[in-house]
Amino acid sequence: MSRYSAFAIAKNALSYHQGWERAWAKPEMKKEYDAVIVGAGGHGLATAYYLGKNYGITNVAILEKGWLGGGNTGRNTTIIRSNYLQDSSAAIYEKARSLYETMSQDLNYNVMFSPRGVMMLAQTEAEIRGYKRTAHANKLQGVKTEYISPQKVKQLCPIIELSGPRFPVLGALWQPRGGTARHDAVAWGYARACSDMGMDIIQQCEVTAVTQSNGKVTGLQTSKGSLKCKKLGIVVAGNSGHLANMAGFRLPLESVSLQALVSEPIKPCMDVVVMANTVHGYMSQSDKGEMVIGGGTDGFNNYTQRGSFHHLEETVRALIETFPMVSRLKMLRHWGGIVDVTGDRSPIISTTPLSGCFINCGWGTGGFKAIPGSGFVNDTALNKCASSPITAP
């Protein structure tokens, strides 16, 4: 694969940009692989990438029922942060955040990582205590955050209303190296790197059954035929319960819709990410100028990749309280993704009752930020049947 560079752009300009090769190959599915990953979202692709990079395993297929990155990876609001209270959470999210810092160089693909800073507003006394405690914990964990005053909040984000009608802004937990990245580019960058290592990414290929013998996985049936595999990684977010069912075990997960919306593009007015968890809404401005807005999950299980209207209304109401200028914006698009939520909101990266079958799920509403870190540790699970030191209990 030829490298992307300023020189390559200049060289291809001479042939009117007709000479670029495909970013990833479109191979036929083989009959047998050493490892198969189900799900070409960010987590599945990152897992495959690190299997190849760290262990040299490249006889790998990544099967995707739709198009790569078309699940939650291409539907999220792209917030990247690692300001978690618990040590184990902070460890994996900080590993991931640090890998985002160099991802464009590692993949030779511009993922537009923008460490513009993330602030989580404190709007109740309980939140002040909670975020101060998190800031102290983050110091011990080596994660750079600080608790900031309302004046600093206003200075960093002038469009914010500090004395909202219900909850005034009392301060914030600020992570200066948190930020955003271009979600599709993360999937595309990993796909290109996996394809370059000789892995097969098979799109429009739905897994319909898991075949097994004597408690060990032997292969899969798919909409494009059957195949054999020695190891299987299930990395399908909101569809994890279905795949687990095919493999013969159950997961402590619920699948619910989480939705987001974007406004018409406007001039740059906000260069940080703001999360207002009490009123429940968060917002950032994309490089195109659209205000990217997210809210909470629906209160019922579903698989429709749409959201309910009442939740949309709640989210916009929360945003108008925090940023009154939002009331004058037209909203352009809204959509939903099916997220996989565990009881304690912690992810699962694990072996399963079916020998040779591994599961990576439960990232819920916050797995985009974890993609490189999750791939980095998932490859250890798949290759060595062991926990990585980062996620070991």
Ligand SMILES: Cc1cc2nc3c(=O)[nH]c(=O)nc-3n(C[C@H](O)[C@H](O)[C@H](O)COP(=O)(O)OP(=O)(O)OC[C@H]3O[C@@H](n4cnc5c(N)ncnc54)[C@H](O)[C@@H]3O)c2cc1C
């Ligand atoms: C609206 C919204 C906003 C969000 N905002 C944020 C945020 O700001 N920050 C953050 O960190 N996280 C956020 N998230 C969460 C984040 O998007 C997810 O945790 C993450 O993208 C999950 O990645 P994944 O690779 O596990 O899943 P996905 O990207 O969903 O990939 C799974 C893939 O598996 C495929 N698949 C399913 N079943 C089968 C089958 N039977 N056969 C073959 N393929 C199959 C699907 O088609 C899909 O492409 C948000 C999510 C949503 C929906």
